[in-house]
Amino acid sequence: MCPLAQLMITFLRWWTMAKTVVELYRDVLPKTNCGECGVPTCLAFASKVVLEKQALDACPYLAPETIAELQPELDAQHETGKHLKRDLAADALEWAKQKAASMKLEDLAERIGGELRQGTEGAFLELPYFADAIHIGNDALLHPDGTALGRWEQVFIYNHMAQGGSAEPIGEWKGLELIPNTTPKLKSMQEHVENPLLESFRGKPEALLARAKLFGGEKVSNESFSSDLAIKFRPLPKIPILLLFWDEDPEEGFEARVKLLFDETISEHLDIESIMFLSERLRQLLRGDEAK
Ligand code: SF4
Incomplete structure (x- = not known):
């Protein structure tokens, strides 16, 4: 043998x-x-x-x-490692870090936005994130107060660093269903983002707008959408999200509705998993849900 x-x-x-x-x-x-x-x-x-x-x-x-x-x-x-319980977040983080390992901070600023700054530990990229910022150093992703981001949030940002193109938003809004290869996630968007937002804000558009303003949301014209409310967020410099809200009208038989729209260029910056992560993060912030 x-x-x-x-x-x-x-x-x-x-x-x-x-x-x-x-x-x-x-x-x-x-x-x-x-x-x-x-x-x-x-x-x-x-x-x-x-x-x-x-x-x-x-x-x-x-x-x-x-x-x-x-x-x-x-x-x-x-x-x-045989039969050992896998730590999915740790595995995903390692993988995402490797994908982003060769990025130079100067190139990143050009591609995904943000400003290069100098700190005591060296240069870092300050990337606006909702109404806050993330500090991207050579081997860490930190909140401005120096604490580390949650692991899934780090996976999301590393993915964006690896994939983000330089395309600027063009103002063409699309529902998730019109973005390529997103069909498997449509149900998830409804169940984990749009329906929970409806539960929290049905009959309370002012409360929705007040929460949105805390996270950089800005009321914009709703004419083209005939919604009761249109709120634009800029969670990342090249990635706007538009939240449309129609309140219920029992007399007319209208159910309340929430829909998220994305700029047509989003698939140059985020894969579908990251689009879902960002949408769920928006839901968490607006409802005050704890990030997992
Ligand atoms: S329950 Fe635990 S201690 Fe008791 S017999 Fe089973 S393995 Fe042993």
């Missing part, structure tokens, strides 16, 4: 030997669900051991020989 085939067989043997949650529960644990390990059931304990590196000896009912035999196998399994 050639060495490569031998290596593959050894690898496959090892791979199939790795313990899953179910195997550990089924073949090793007492299944009495006594809770002495700190979780209510043996299955929950198996999950903590395999996915979160909980030590086996937290179960006082396992024989020392069983622990001595299994723990090194589990440690080796954890070293490889």
Whole structure:
């Protein structure tokens, strides 16, 4: 047998030997669900051991020989990352950082906007973000007070840094359905952005406008849309969003409605996931929802 085939067989043997949650529960644990390990059931304990590196000896009912035999196998399994619970935000952040790693701050200012500034730690790009700003340094994304952005927000900004073109908005407004390749997200836009905004502001257009002003929203002409209210936001220098609001009119049988419109150039600056992130961020700010 050639060495490569031998290596593959050894690898496959090892791979199939790795313990899953179910195997550990089924073949090793007492299944009495006594809770002495700190979780209510043996299955929950198996999950903590395999996915979160909980030590086996937290179960006082396992024989020392069983622990001595299994723990090194589990440690080796954890070293490889097999079956470990993935930290999606960390993975996405690493990937987005790599995409943006080669960017120069001077080029970024040209492409996505913002102003180059000099701080105590060196140059940074001050990028307007809603009514606030983000400081983009060589290896960190910070709020002006020096605290780090949330991880998903960092993923969003790194993606924008990597993808953002230099196109300026042209004032041609489009619903998400008219932007290429966005069909799978239409339901999500309705359920996670437009409907929650309706729930909060139905019958309260003044309250919506007051909240919008806190985050840089500005009332603009609604003539072309025949909506009750049109509010323009500039969350990022090259990315405007228009929020249209029609209030309910029970006598006429009109339901309230909210719709977000994007400049036609948005797909030069953001991919669909980032458009959704930005829309949900707007919803969070307007409703005062906590960012996840
Ligand atoms: S201490 Fe052991 S037997 Fe008790 S629930 Fe935890 S894993 Fe099961």
